[in-house]
Amino acid sequence: MAQNPAYEMIWQVVGAIPSGKVATYGQIAELAGIPGGARMVGRCLSQLPRDSRLPWFRVVNASGKISLPVDSEGYQKQLALLQEDGVVVLNGRIRLAKFRW
Numbered sequence: 001m002a003q004n005p006a007y008e009m010i011w012q013v014v015g016a017i018p019s020g021k022v023a024t025y026g027q028i029a030e031l032a033g034i035p036g037g038a039r040m041v042g043r044c045l046s047q048l049p050r051d052s053r054l055p056w057f058r059v060v061n062a063s064g065k066i067s068l069p070v071d072s073e074g075y076q077k078q079l080a081l082l083q084e085d086g087v088v089v090l091n092g093r094i095r096l097a098k099f100r101w
Contacts, residue, residue, distance in 0.1 A: 017058040020086040021101040057081040064094040
């Protein structure tokens with residue numbers, strides 16, 4: 001199956017998010033030249049290999065929340081990686097005014 005060419009742009013943008021910052025799915029889509037492509041960003045990141053070194057965990061929804069189900073292993077992993085990165089998550093939410101890239 002041919003890889004979606006937009007995915008390469010998404011990977012480049014996600015790879016550029018600095019440590020201690022987050023970006024929203026919509027923000028990544030805009031920066032990758034795919035306006036309105038927030039869902040595509042989510043789909044792209046969901047297909048990354050488990051051992052990917054891309055900082056996928058720095059991408060959150062427009063409300064500043066982790067999009068994975070709260071009781072999932074993925075949510076716990078993303079939460080831990082964000083906290084390790086210095087991003088403060090209070091009551092499941094990140095203050096985008098402070099931590100948005």
